[in-house]
Amino acid sequence: MGKLTIGCFSSLVGSLSLDFSVKLSEAAIQKGHTVDLWVSGNATMVSKKGQKAFKDYSFLAKKIQELVAAGNLKVTACEACAEARGYHKEDTMEGVKRFSMDWYLASSFTADRLLHIGGD
Amino acid sequence: MATKKLGFVIRTMPYKIEGSRLGMTHAISSQTVEIYLEDGDMVEPVVCFIGDGVLNCLKNQQAMKHYAITSLEQHIKNSLLLDLNVLICKEDIDKLGIKEDALIMDAEDIGGETNAKVVPYSEIQKAMESVDHLLFC
Numbered sequence: 001m002g003k004l005t006i007g008c009f010s011s012l013v014g015s016l017s018l019d020f021s022v023k024l025s026e027a028a029i030q031k032g033h034t035v036d037l038w039v040s041g042n043a044t045m046v047s048k049k050g051q052k053a054f055k056d057y058s059f060l061a062k063k064i065q066e067l068v069a070a071g072n073l074k075v076t077a078c079e080a081c082a083e084a085r086g087y088h089k090e091d092t093m094e095g096v097k098r099f100s101m102d103w104y105l106a107s108s109f110t111a112d113r114l115l116h117i118g119g120d
Numbered sequence: 121m122a123t124k125k126l127g128f129v130i131r132t133m134p135y136k137i138e139g140s141r142l143g144m145t146h147a148i149s150s151q152t153v154e155i156y157l158e159d160g161d162m163v164e165p166v167v168c169f170i171g172d173g174v175l176n177c178l179k180n181q182q183a184m185k186h187y188a189i190t191s192l193e194q195h196i197k198n199s200l201l202l203d204l205n206v207l208i209c210k211e212d213i214d215k216l217g218i219k220e221d222a223l224i225m226d227a228e229d230i231g232g233e234t235n236a237k238v239v240p241y242s243e244i245q246k247a248m249e250s251v252d253h254l255l256f257c
Contacts, residue, residue: 007146007255009138009139009142009257014127040142040146041138041139041142042138057248098156099148100152101145101146101149102149102151102152102153102155102156103156104146104149104155105126105146105149105150105153105163105165106156106157106163107125108124108155108163108252108253109156109157109161109163111253113253114126114253114254114255115255116253116254116255116257118131118132118139118142118255118256118257119137119138119139119142120137120138120139
């Protein structure tokens, strides 16, 4: 089975690209692959804890936590992008890591496929 | 011991969204990626500006003055200082009426020795075909 690295820059609210990224991650995992999900720019907010579900917006926190807990999804947020948004280490969702951008490039090194979703 | 090539294809306008800035900062981060890799393994980026993305390459940007943020010009110069391969699409600058002397082609003022290259799209296509992974920003 392969490894898929997905990088996403799109916002949690206002774009459905992150929604797509998480659903694609889940589909890949169901097929037996492992997935690294790198969230940078506005996408970092998907890895913040304390999100509330509203019917008008995608609610991805629960799905991400389930996939991370099952062990086949690694979610890593861009540390600088997070800090710039007032989202600090203690605000990070359980199981999510925070690193600098070189982590994403390193993940791409061992990826069988890289899907990069530019943002807003 | 291996090298993986990454192609950053920057299509978005400067300052309107964060895409081009993130593309460049991610490409520049290739300089420190070794801390996560085995000895001898490397990541080699090529940065291609196409479409509206060529507007990122204009000289004399005043981002610090107007937005109090670093300019994309500085990021391009840093890329050249680090000897990254920077390609700018000739057809797209022609389409926008931009002359080559209006573009950031070098980083001599900060000690860079590598120049950006204005190339036909066919060269950018070749660069895209030569990489292991493409990242559209």
